[in-house]
Amino acid sequence: MSEESVTIILKDKSFPMHAGIPLHKALRILDLPANAHLALRDGQLITEDEMLRKGDRIELVAVISGG
Amino acid sequence: MRCRKCGQKAVINMRQHRLALCDEHYLEWLPEQTERFIKKYEMFTRYERLLLAVSGGKDSLALWDVLWRLGYNVDGLYINLGIDGSLDYSNQSQRFAQQFADERNLKLINLNVHEQYGESIPEIAQRTRRGQDKTCSICGLVKRHIFNQSARDGNYDAVITAHNLDDEAAVLLSNSLDWSLERLGRGQPLLPAGGGFVRKAKPFCRFYERESAAYTLLRGIPYIHEECPYSTGSKQLFFKQDLNRWEEHMPGTKLRFYLNYLTALDEGAFPQRQESPAELDQQRCPICGQPTITGNTCAFCRLFEK
Ligand code: SF4
Ligand SMILES: [Zn+2]
Ligand SMILES: [Zn+2]
Numbered sequence: 563m564s565e566e567s568v569t570i571i572l573k574d575k576s577f578p579m580h581a582g583i584p585l586h587k588a589l590r591i592l593d594l595p596a597n598a599h600l601a602l603r604d605g606q607l608i609t610e611d612e613m614l615r616k617g618d619r620i621e622l623v624a625v626i627s628g629g
Numbered sequence: 630m631r632c633r634k635c636g637q638k639a640v641i642n643m644r645q646h647r648l649a650l651c652d653e654h655y656l657e658w659l660p661e662q663t664e665r666f667i668k669k670y671e672m673f674t675r676y677e678r679l680l681l682a683v684s685g686g687k688d689s690l691a692l693w694d695v696l697w698r699l700g701y702n703v704d705g706l707y708i709n710l711g712i713d714g715s716l717d718y719s720n721q722s723q724r725f726a727q728q729f730a731d732e733r734n735l736k737l738i739n740l741n742v743h744e745q746y747g748e749s750i751p752e753i754a755q756r757t758r759r760g761q762d763k764t765c766s767i768c769g770l771v772k773r774h775i776f777n778q779s780a781r782d783g784n785y786d787a788v789i790t791a792h793n794l795d796d797e798a799a800v801l802l803s804n805s806l807d808w809s810l811e812r813l814g815r816g817q818p819l820l821p822a823g824g825g826f827v828r829k830a831k832p833f834c835r836f837y838e839r840e841s842a843a844y845t846l847l848r849g850i851p852y853i854h855e856e857c858p859y860s861t862g863s864k865q866l867f868f869k870q871d872l873n874r875w876e877e878h879m880p881g882t883k884l885r886f887y888l889n890y891l892t893a894l895d896e897g898a899f900p901q902r903q904e905s906p907a908e909l910d911q912q913r914c915p916i917c918g919q920p921t922i923t924g925n926t927c928a929f930c931r932l933f934e935k
Binding site: 599600602610628 | 639652865
């Protein structure tokens with residue numbers, strides 16, 4: 563049983579996520595392309611292979627602008 | 630994942646280059662690469678005066694920071710478009726641009742479309758007839774005009790924009806779908822001066838959008854995160870999203886698409902305009918003096934014809 567103990571934040575939305583999976587997997591679950599986002603944990607940029615840990619708050623920054 | 634240079638924890642992984650770097654080495658790598666592109670495409674030198682289009686967003690502030698650190702002589706130009714979208718978008722982004730310039734003691738020229746021409750971009754768009762993406766197409770036209778005019782008035786040697794590879798690839802995709810050979814002939818990272826146009830360079834054209842964003846974040850440069858309200862649903866955004874989905878499954882797709890295009894362009898795959906400078910010189914707008922294809926009133930001045 564995996565607890566949904568990770569919070570992923572994108573702009574004003576937040577998504578609950580399981581701990582124990584790598585970030586790229588979480589992004590796939592949320593259908594967010596990894597190369598359109600950067601991820602910060604405690605203000606530090608992290609790579610997509612980082613494992614999500616219990617209690618993590620991951621802030622996503624959308625990097626694609628249009629116009 | 631570990632930094633390829635020092636083995637410390639990596640902060641970014643660039644799958645298309647099979648390269649992961651820590652923050653320190655990333656902040657070194659990006660300016661080094663920028664310098665390499667400036668040289669490779671013979672864009673400009675440290676002896677020239679450059680004018681950079683600054684929007685207050687991540688790309689233009691990252692590029693300004695990089696060029697400044699590399700010792701180039703760059704002033705910024707901010708064009709206030711008068712876009713509000715209930716978030717005071719234009720004024721907000723102007724504040725980010727000004728703060729950046731003030732902190733580094735750099736010169737930022739501020740121009741305000743409403744003050745100068747009596748109407749904001751959304752007001753001009755309201756009044757005129759243009760097809761899809763109307764506001765953006767008018768906005769692009771106005772920005773190009775003001776940018777070129779300011780560069781000529783200020784005697785700058787070259788104008789610089791912070792277009793990244795995602796921007797270029799999206800335009801390329803759009804022009805390819807349209808088989809617009811004429812536009813496809815004009816996608817070089819460096820467009821030489823000619824016929825009243827100032828030289829134009831895009832030193833960030835080989836970086837993914839994610840990479841300039843990472844640079845801005847790692848340097849701690851405050852920038853406007855909000856999007857221009859008119860970008861929602863824009864064609865460009867649509868193409869970028871699709872390209873990113875392909876990239877997800879086939880890393881390097883965007884890079885190959887763009888670089889192979891540049892090779893094709895170099896090999897003469899697309900027609901180039903053949904007018905001599907003298908011919909182009911006669912094709913000036915009688916109102917503003919900027920070059921036009923027809924030799925009649927230019928598209929910009931036509932916006933304000935009564
Ligand atoms: S999204 Fe459109 S209207 Fe907004 S700044 Fe870009 S080109 Fe102009
Ligand atoms: Zn390192
Ligand atoms: Zn004109």
